[in-house]
Amino acid sequence: MNVGSSSGGDEPEVMMDVNTTPLIDVMLVLIVMLIITIPIQLHSVNLDMPPPAPPIENPKEPVIHTVLIDFDGKVYWDENEMPNHQAVEAKLAEVAAEADQAEVHIKPNKLAEYGAVAAVMASAQRLGVKKMGMVGNEQYVK
Secondary structure, three states, X not given: OEEOOOOOOOOOOEEOOOOOHHHHHHHHHHHHHHHHHOOOOOOOOOOOOOOOOOOXXXXXXXXXXXXXXXXXXXXEEOOEEOOOHHHHHHHHHHHHHOOOOOEEEEEEOOOOOHXXXXXHHXXXXXXXXXXXXXXXXXXXXX
């Protein structure tokens, strides 16, 4: 706010503005003190976990069936050539019917067509094979 005479004399007008610099300094000091004094929040959740299960003394070896898909589309079940896709589906149905399913490892040749591999995988999924995996992927790494 400026207060002064409007008479137009040679005397300069008096400035009546509030100096806010000390107020800002005091506010910054108060904020720093507040930040320092706030206790550290620990975001932890206490859980009551069950005790660990005892280890199995004689774990049985898993049954593994290997499905090889050759470059020309021939399918081999545990190194035995399958005559057609229906024979492969019959073997997959046997695995799916077991209470404790065996693992089915699908190992396609590097030059095998995608359609042959996809047909075996789709059949396994449709028939309900739960433990299925692709093996031999290291051949694709250059």
